Amino acid sequence: MSGDWFHHVRDSDHLELPFGRNVALPKISLPEFLGGEFQITKFMLLQVVAAFLVLIIFRGLAKRIATGVPAKGRFWNFWESIALFVRDEVVRPTIGDHSHDHHDGHDADGHGGHGDHHHGGAHGSHSHGAAVAYAHPADQYLPFLWSCFFYILICNLLGAVPFLGSATGSISVTFGLALTAFVATIIFGFRAMGPAGFFGNMMPDTGVGGAFGSVLSLGIFAIEIFGFFIKHGVLAVRLFANIMGGHTVLGVILGFIATGASKGFLWYPITAGSIGMQLFIGCLELFVAFLQAYVFCFLATIFIAGAVHKH
Numbered sequence: 001m002s003g004d005w006f007h008h009v010r011d012s013d014h015l016e017l018p019f020g021r022n023v024a025l026p027k028i029s030l031p032e033f034l035g036g037e038f039q040i041t042k043f044m045l046l047q048v049v050a051a052f053l054v055l056i057i058f059r060g061l062a063k064r065i066a067t068g069v070p071a072k073g074r075f076w077n078f079w080e081s082i083a084l085f086v087r088d089e090v091v092r093p094t095i096g097d098h099s100h101d102h103h104d105g106h107d108a109d110g111h112g113g114h115g116d117h118h119h120g121g122a123h124g125s126h127s128h129g130a131a132v133a134y135a136h137p138a139d140q141y142l143p144f145l146w147s148c149f150f151y152i153l154i155c156n157l158l159g160a161v162p163f164l165g166s167a168t169g170s171i172s173v174t175f176g177l178a179l180t181a182f183v184a185t186i187i188f189g190f191r192a193m194g195p196a197g198f199f200g201n202m203m204p205d206t207g208v209g210g211a212f213g214s215v216l217s218l219g220i221f222a223i224e225i226f227g228f229f230i231k232h233g234v235l236a237v238r239l240f241a242n243i244m245g246g247h248t249v250l251g252v253i254l255g256f257i258a259t260g261a262s263k264g265f266l267w268y269p270i271t272a273g274s275i276g277m278q279l280f281i282g283c284l285e286l287f288v289a290f291l292q293a294y295v296f297c298f299l300a301t302i303f304i305a306g307a308v309h310k311h
């Protein structure tokens with residue numbers, strides 16, 4: 001099977017144009033700098049496009065709801081409903097209310113109802129000394145988590161456009177996203193608990209005294225630190241594998257048409273079946289685009305919740 005069939009899932013130093021009469025489609029070479037040491041690639045360009053689209057969409061939405069009047073129009077309502085879903089069904093219920101840590105000494109239990117009562121702006125921000133008033137204590141993490149969700153979503157959806165591709169199908173891109181979540185979790189944890197409290201969460205009281213208890217606590221601490229790295233590494237691998245795998249399946253099914261060209265009459269049912277499967281997998285890919293953005297955001301929210309609450 002020719003590797004050229006998989007250009008859609010690979011990064012490259014050029015863009016293919018969706019027209020042309022020759023077998024080889026016309027291409028636009030992307031620029032390089034520093035004497036060829038730095039090459040602009042297709043995935044770099046698509047990431048800039050995704051960031052620009054997110055900026056345009058949500059600046060427009062923010063202007064429409066700035067006065068408190070609900071946004072009008074199906075386009076704006078679509079994006080607003082997704083943002084509210086992430087806020088109300090993912091971030092607020094998962095991170096919960098810091099008052100449980102400061103007043104009761106117990107973790108937030110992760111159920112949204114606790115965060116929705118008596119949490120005005122002053123209470124939502126007093127634990128961190130922030131100047132911004134939040135409607136809910138978890139809302140201070142929304143800018144980062146919303147950015148992750150919608151940026152990944154747009155990157156995924158660009159892969160549904162012929163001759164483009166999904167930048168999230170590159171492990172280097174998903175590694176960068178996971179690294180961002182890793183750093184954000186540490187920053188949020190330090191800000192909420194302090195460095196001592198953040199690392200103290202990873203060294204629980206085992207209830208075992210003496211030298212053995214100390215060794216046991218250090219062992220658990222080492223496992224927790226290792227797990228902290230692994231959990232964020234999984235973010236990168238999970239997103240990459242799902243996006244890359246879906247586009248690879250599309251490439252394989254499309255390749256059946258070329259393979260069947262030498263089969264005579266069998267080429268017709270092979271082509272019809274391949275096109276049908278392309279449509280089915282394409283619809284499934286749209287679902288996966290939303291699902292994987294949700295999974296990344298949800299897991300990042302869980303990691304932040306674990307970093308800002310006492311265990």
